[in-house]
Each structure stands twice: as C-alpha cells, then as structure tokens.
Amino acid sequence: MNFFLRRKRKNTGASSTAVEEHVPGQEGEDEVCQTCFNWTLRVPPPKDNRPDPVLKLDFGAIAASKATGRCRYCHVINQCLEQFEAKFKPGGNNTVSITGAPNKSFFVSWDDEKNGYTSLQVYRFNAYCECAIEELGPARDMENIVGCPELLRMIRKWLQYCEGNHPKCNQIQGTLPRRLIYIGLESEGWKLIQDVDPDTRYAALSHCWGEESSFTTSKATLQDRIKGITQAELPATFQNAVTVAQALGLEYLWIDSLCIIQDDNSDWNHETSRMGGIYERAYVTIAASSSSGDHIDFLNNSPGRSYYAGHDIDAWPFMSTSYIVGRPVHDVRQTKHMDPLTRRAWAFQERLMSRRFLSYSTALTWTCRGGFVCECGLDFKADPLFDGPSYPGLELSCFEKPDMPAFVRLMDQDPPPSFDLHYLWYNEIVQPYSRRELTKHSDRLPALSGVVKRFHEKIPHDNYLAGLWEQDITRGLLWTTTTTTTTNESGGPGGHLPEDGYRAPSWSWASVEGPISFLSPHQKAPNPGIFRTSVIEAQCQPESMDIPYGHVSDGFLRLKGPATLASLTISPTPTVSLHSKEFKSSPIKDNVWLDTPVQKLRLPGDCGTAIGRSHHPKQQQKVKAQVTCVVLHDSFEVANNLSVISRRLLLVLAPSARREDAFERLGIVQLGSPTGKIQGWYGEFKEKELLVI
Structure with a gap:
C-alpha cells in the first residue's frame, strides 16, 4: 500500500530538534500519511453535518504507518494507544475513532479488550511551548488534589x-x-x-x-x-x-x-x-x-x-520533546x-x-x-466520541448521573405536544433511581418526594399513587424486577420483599426491593400497541395527609380487562401455562418475570392456601399453583418470514392473604406466538373486574 502523499507543511522553526532525514529536501516540506490524510487539525475534512468530524482508522494501519517513521500524526496517535496500553480483541473491532479541530484538543477512542470503551484527550502542554503538532491547542491540567488553594x-x-x-x-x-x-x-x-x-x-x-x-x-x-x-x-x-x-x-x-x-x-x-x-x-x-x-x-x-492524570506522549524522531499530553477524558x-x-x-x-x-x-x-x-x-458532554443514553429531543443525558440543567429546563418550560412526560418519569427517573441504595429501605418513596413534587407541578391534574401516575397508570404497571435481556431469560425474580413491613401496594414498583425495568412503550413508537385493561378506580392513602409524597399506608386498583385462570409452575424456572378447550393437548407456556420469590400462604377465613410474595431472597421451594392472568397490553410485529407475531403482556395475580376479595401482584408474563395460534387461547379470556391491593 502507498501510505504516503506529499503535502506542503509550514516550518515549525524546530529544526534543531527535528530529525533531518524526515524533512525531505530540508525545504519545509513534510510527508503526510495517506492513512490520516483526510484528518489534520489544520485542514479538517468536510463537517458532514457534524460539529466535529470523526475519522475512523484501523489500528493496524496506524501501527504500520507509525513503523515507517514518517507520519507524525499516526506516530502520536499510536504512541497514545501504547502509552495507555490499548488492547484489541483478536478478530474484534480494531477501529480507532479520532476527532478534533484547529487550536483545540483532539480525542481518540477505541473499544478496549480489558477496559471497554476508552477515550483520550490529547493536548498541548501549554499555549506557549513549541509542539510536535503545531495546530494542537492547550488544556488545563488537573491538580494533584481537589482541596488545593488553586481549586x-x-x-x-x-x-x-x-x-x-x-x-x-x-x-x-x-x-x-x-x-x-x-x-x-x-x-x-x-x-x-x-x-x-x-x-x-x-x-x-x-x-x-x-x-x-x-x-x-x-x-x-x-x-x-x-x-x-x-x-x-x-x-x-x-x-x-x-x-x-x-x-x-x-x-x-x-x-x-x-x-x-x-x-x-x-x-x-x-x-x-x-x-x-x-x-x-x-x-x-x-x-x-x-x-x-x-x-x-x-x-x-x-x-x-x-486515572485521569496526564501522560507525556513521545514524538521522537519528530521532536526530542513533544510537549504533547494525553489523558483519559473525564466525562x-x-x-x-x-x-x-x-x-x-x-x-x-x-x-x-x-x-x-x-x-x-x-x-x-x-x-x-x-x-x-x-x-x-x-463541559458536560466532555467526550465528543461518546454516544451515551439520552432522551430524544431533550438531551437528558444518562440520569444514572442526573443532568440537572436539562431537568430544570424540562420543569420550567412547556414541553412540545408530542413529549411523553410519563414515559420519561418511568424510564429516566424511576428506573435509574431504583438502582440506588438506601440505608433505611422504608425510604424508597420519601427519598424521591422532592422530584415528585416538581413533577406534579408539571402535571397538576394528575394524581400521584405510590410511584405511579393515575392518568397513565396502566403503562405504569408494566414494570419488572428482572431485566428483559438475554442474560436473564429464565425469568427468575430480580427483587425481594422489604423486611420492614408494608411499604406500598403490590402493583407499585416501590413495593419491592431491587432495580426496576419498564416494558412500557413510548406513545410515539412505530408500534405502541394497545392497552386491553383499564383502571376504573385507583386510590392510595398517604401515611400522613401533610406528607402526600412520602410513606403510604394502603392503596388499591380496580381493574377491568380480559382475564383467565392459569397454572404457575416453578421447577426451577417460573412458567405460566394457559389451557384452552380448543387446544387441550398443547397449552401455551412462557416464562414469568416474578417480582420476588414466592411461597404458599394461608388465605383469610376458610379459603385455603394460595401463593404470594416471599421475604426470602431466593426461591426456597418448587411451586405449582393456580393464578389469574390479566391482559394488559397487546402489540404485533412482523417476523423475517413475514408472519405476524403477537406480543401480549399479562399481569400475574394471586388471591391476597390480607384481604378476602382482593388480589396481589406476582409478576408479568410476555406471550409471543403467531397471531393465529394465540387467538385460540385468547378465547378463554373473559372480561372481569378485579381488585388489586
């Protein structure tokens, strides 16, 4: 491969430190590597509708270019990778991404075999020193300790x-x-x-x-x-x-x-x-x-x-002292x-x-x-190469580390008509909040009360119900304590019951310990689906009327929707089986995302036993019991063979041990089958009203 083209380069005035044989003809010319010819800080490529154009190079090509000893750009980039011990997976992604602009830092990122995504900021030691890359701008070094007088x-x-x-x-x-x-x-x-x-x-x-x-x-x-x-x-x-x-x-x-x-x-x-x-x-x-x-x-x-300390980047043989510094980006x-x-x-x-x-x-x-x-x-988006999670249109970047200015803008301004506030509540506030730890587990609702108050000011005509919002409560029920990724296909419970007594109704995510994920679709999604169940009445009783967003003492939902009896089996994977008169020999089965481990409980009066949530962190026994399934949400998708696949999300309920005429939530099951096949079982669902506490 012909790695090099010729290009005029301004004399840096550093002839005393440059190696003569790499300045052809000693006339101020320098050879520019074809590997990075379309990227220099002085002459960046077309912006292509991006604020900072990104060049993607193969690590092997960079190393080969550096080995010739003629391209200072590839040399510096390769030295950065070596200085920070970059390791690439054999046969994996060997792409190195680079972006920059004249008189500023440039950034280098790659997918490291050991450390995952890694990004460096490369900059000039100070604005006055002679530098191996003359167009490189300076940046501020971090002090040794954050308590120093300078800071x-x-x-x-x-x-x-x-x-x-x-x-x-x-x-x-x-x-x-x-x-x-x-x-x-x-x-x-x-x-x-x-x-x-x-x-x-x-x-x-x-x-x-x-x-x-x-x-x-x-x-x-x-x-x-x-x-x-x-x-x-x-x-x-x-x-x-x-x-x-x-x-x-x-x-x-x-x-x-x-x-x-x-x-x-x-x-x-x-x-x-x-x-x-x-x-x-x-x-x-x-x-x-x-x-x-x-x-x-x-x-x-x-x-x-x-970890974020700067390291000198060697530019020999282009300069004996490069005055180039590299450090991991603090984002x-x-x-x-x-x-x-x-x-x-x-x-x-x-x-x-x-x-x-x-x-x-x-x-x-x-x-x-x-x-x-x-x-x-x-600034907040320090790494221009990092494509982190954000909320479409509002740049609410990664509420794992909340973006306070964006939240304030959201609370102070009228959102566009298409904006889905409830979706943001469940996915950008409750979901990351639920992953955090509490010394007193009973604080799960009080510790979010300030944010709830601000949110309620935004939607004053809605009612707050133990972590959910009444006007969108059916979507708020689509939570699970188990992730829906392939890493946890068993449906094993991801949460457990609090040991400090009653905290919230069973239908609220706040009733259990552990991280919460939502299966709720965005209103503007290409296929948002249809909610089959409605909530005809919802109430929640605060422990104190003076503290409306804190502890609750009771609550219920009255649901109306298609429901049927089913068999729940845990041996060891939790599954639900739906039987149909039309398909007696082949019940439809699928895994259940249980909210917590379950156990047998004695029902009030002479009503026998049922299953309910357990305080044990792990499932203690095999279980087979009758449950009630209610269809919450239907959606459809077209498979690769053009067949239509039905996706039904069902709420799994069991008789309550606290109240004779009520049910409590156990989890969620997603049924996925070709549309024609599932319709036979769907005929077993009858419209019912159910009280859930």
Whole structure:
C-alpha cells in the first residue's frame, strides 16, 4: 500500500530538534500519511453535518504507518494507544475513532479488550511551548488534589460568574430548613441555630453517612449542639464542607444528620418530606461524591483521580520533546468510575433539585441551572466520541448521573405536544433511581418526594399513587424486577420483599426491593400497541395527609380487562401455562418475570392456601399453583418470514392473604406466538373486574 502523499507543511522553526532525514529536501516540506490524510487539525475534512468530524482508522494501519517513521500524526496517535496500553480483541473491532479541530484538543477512542470503551484527550502542554503538532491547542491540567488553594480560588470564580450571569440560579425557591449550623468565617464559634432568617444564604452537604457512626443530633444532644460545636468533634467530611462553604463566603451550613433530630419521628418526617426543597433553596450544594462515609477527607482523598492524570506522549524522531499530553477524558455521563454518592438513593434528588451543585469527585465539577464546567476545562458532554443514553429531543443525558440543567429546563418550560412526560418519569427517573441504595429501605418513596413534587407541578391534574401516575397508570404497571435481556431469560425474580413491613401496594414498583425495568412503550413508537385493561378506580392513602409524597399506608386498583385462570409452575424456572378447550393437548407456556420469590400462604377465613410474595431472597421451594392472568397490553410485529407475531403482556395475580376479595401482584408474563395460534387461547379470556391491593 502507498501510505504516503506529499503535502506542503509550514516550518515549525524546530529544526534543531527535528530529525533531518524526515524533512525531505530540508525545504519545509513534510510527508503526510495517506492513512490520516483526510484528518489534520489544520485542514479538517468536510463537517458532514457534524460539529466535529470523526475519522475512523484501523489500528493496524496506524501501527504500520507509525513503523515507517514518517507520519507524525499516526506516530502520536499510536504512541497514545501504547502509552495507555490499548488492547484489541483478536478478530474484534480494531477501529480507532479520532476527532478534533484547529487550536483545540483532539480525542481518540477505541473499544478496549480489558477496559471497554476508552477515550483520550490529547493536548498541548501549554499555549506557549513549541509542539510536535503545531495546530494542537492547550488544556488545563488537573491538580494533584481537589482541596488545593488553586481549586478553592477556581470555585469562587465559578460562583461569581454564576451570580452575575445566570438569573435562574439566583431565583430563591424551595423550603427553608428548621435549623442551620452557623460556621461564620473562622475556625471556632460554630453552633446549631433554630431561628433561621428567611434571607439566610447557606450551603447544603450531600454525602454518604457510611457504616461508621455519624456525628448526629438527637433529643439528648440538641442543647449541646445549640451551645456550640468544635472543629475536633466533626468528622472529616463535615470539616471539609465547612472549609468549602467558608471559601465561598457562606456562613451557614445544612447537614441532614446534624440539622434533623434523628430520634424524633415528628421532626424527621417533617424535615425529610421537605428535603428536596431544602437543597433547592441552598445557595450551593457541596457534594462529597468520592467519599463512602463521613470519616473520609474528600479534599485530600479522591479515589480514581490518578486515572485521569496526564501522560507525556513521545514524538521522537519528530521532536526530542513533544510537549504533547494525553489523558483519559473525564466525562460525568460515563460510569467507568461510579462515585459512592451516585449509588445513594437520597442523592438522586439532591443533585436534581439543587440550583448549584459542586461535586468533589475524581474531578471537581460545577453544575448549575445555567450550565456545567469541570476543572479540566471540558463541559458536560466532555467526550465528543461518546454516544451515551439520552432522551430524544431533550438531551437528558444518562440520569444514572442526573443532568440537572436539562431537568430544570424540562420543569420550567412547556414541553412540545408530542413529549411523553410519563414515559420519561418511568424510564429516566424511576428506573435509574431504583438502582440506588438506601440505608433505611422504608425510604424508597420519601427519598424521591422532592422530584415528585416538581413533577406534579408539571402535571397538576394528575394524581400521584405510590410511584405511579393515575392518568397513565396502566403503562405504569408494566414494570419488572428482572431485566428483559438475554442474560436473564429464565425469568427468575430480580427483587425481594422489604423486611420492614408494608411499604406500598403490590402493583407499585416501590413495593419491592431491587432495580426496576419498564416494558412500557413510548406513545410515539412505530408500534405502541394497545392497552386491553383499564383502571376504573385507583386510590392510595398517604401515611400522613401533610406528607402526600412520602410513606403510604394502603392503596388499591380496580381493574377491568380480559382475564383467565392459569397454572404457575416453578421447577426451577417460573412458567405460566394457559389451557384452552380448543387446544387441550398443547397449552401455551412462557416464562414469568416474578417480582420476588414466592411461597404458599394461608388465605383469610376458610379459603385455603394460595401463593404470594416471599421475604426470602431466593426461591426456597418448587411451586405449582393456580393464578389469574390479566391482559394488559397487546402489540404485533412482523417476523423475517413475514408472519405476524403477537406480543401480549399479562399481569400475574394471586388471591391476597390480607384481604378476602382482593388480589396481589406476582409478576408479568410476555406471550409471543403467531397471531393465529394465540387467538385460540385468547378465547378463554373473559372480561372481569378485579381488585388489586
């Protein structure tokens, strides 16, 4: 292959460091490799309707070009791959993607055999140094620790810019807390105060308590906290929060474990029900994202930070010192390094509701209603080569690490008529939220109450029912605790019953522990299907009428739809069998996505036994029992042989052990068969009304 073409190149003035034999004729010409001829920072290829054109090269071609010692572009790209020990799967995808623009960084990504998707930012050491790639722009190096004086000065500049340029960030909304910690601007005189002036500016701390006993306020210690709190008493995370708040000029701090009386149920319920509003009202939220507990000094200890350190990229023989640096891209949408705080359920709404969110993670980042900035100089979508999950049309990028500015835009503006708010609720809020952890499992609903309140303001004519919305409740029933991917085709239960008693009706995703997935179709999908069952009545009773989005004490649905009896067998895979008079010898069977393991239960009165949800984390026994199946949703698809395949989602119910005339949910089954075949069994379904609790 002819790898090289000739092209004029501007003299860099670095003749003393360049190797003579690679500057043909010594006339300022350089040979440009055909492998990357269509990509240089100085003369990028046509944009092709993309903000940054992407070139895809074969790793072998890059290595072959580098081996000739003539192309500085392929040389630098290959050195980046070698420096970061890139490994490609034999016979797999060996594509290297590259994008960049003049006087900026360029980015290199590949699918690594060991680490999966990997992306590097490549940049000039500084704007003034001579560089092996003259069109390369500089970037900001990350400091060794996030608590250094340089970064404290940087966050003050971020705050000052936000105050002067972001009107939405200066709007005071939310709820004033009952108590704050006065920290002043000194290292003493700290104390808990109970009479909070409405105009008080305060910082709020978002943190993981950790397994070690946290420094808290109780009924017994309340007066001591009011008299004074010494610096030595506070765990490291709290001391760090004081340092950051004082650096921002804030004299008051809110910490949940200190400002809420932990053994006073009335105070706890009152303050936690308004938690979202407390973070929303805070002038800034300080997030100890990298800390797994309050004992950790997050200003001087950032696990994973060294991963993003810059490495010098060798450009010999083109220059003895290249002044080119490469480092992994710090992109908050990616989950290569999940912080402890991103696994905490309460922190989900703390991030979404805050108007300014300062995160001490592997890198220091600032998110506010006006935008995002990282200490590394990149924005929220730091990696232009990363194609992460997003909500069509609104750029709600990966709510695993919530995009607060996008959420605020959604809540503050009228969405387009085609926008499906309920779909977003289930798939972009409930689904990622359900993967997070709680110390007190009973907080599954309260920990989302602030987001619910904002969402309800968007749809005021709807009713919130223990995690679901009444106007779209049939679609809200299409949840499962088991993923629908091929990795879990057995239908084994992915969740379990909470051990702390009743939490929500069985039809709510909040009634079980574990990650939730939704099978619900988008309203604008090419084949959204048809809902066969309607909800003719729905009610949910809050534990306290003053806290409408928190704990619930009871609830029911009255369903009307096609239903039939079926046999549930677990031996060991859960399956449902539907029998038909027309097809007696060949019942239709399919796997069940059980919400939890099941067990035999005694029914009220003399009604015998049935099966119901079990508290055991694993299925303890083989089961064969009668259940009721209700058709929730029908859809159709055309197979490769042009036959029409029917997909029916059925709700699997069993008689309730709590109430004689009611049913409880066990799970969901999807029946898939050629349309003509399934119609025979479908004749067994009769329209019924069922009470589900």
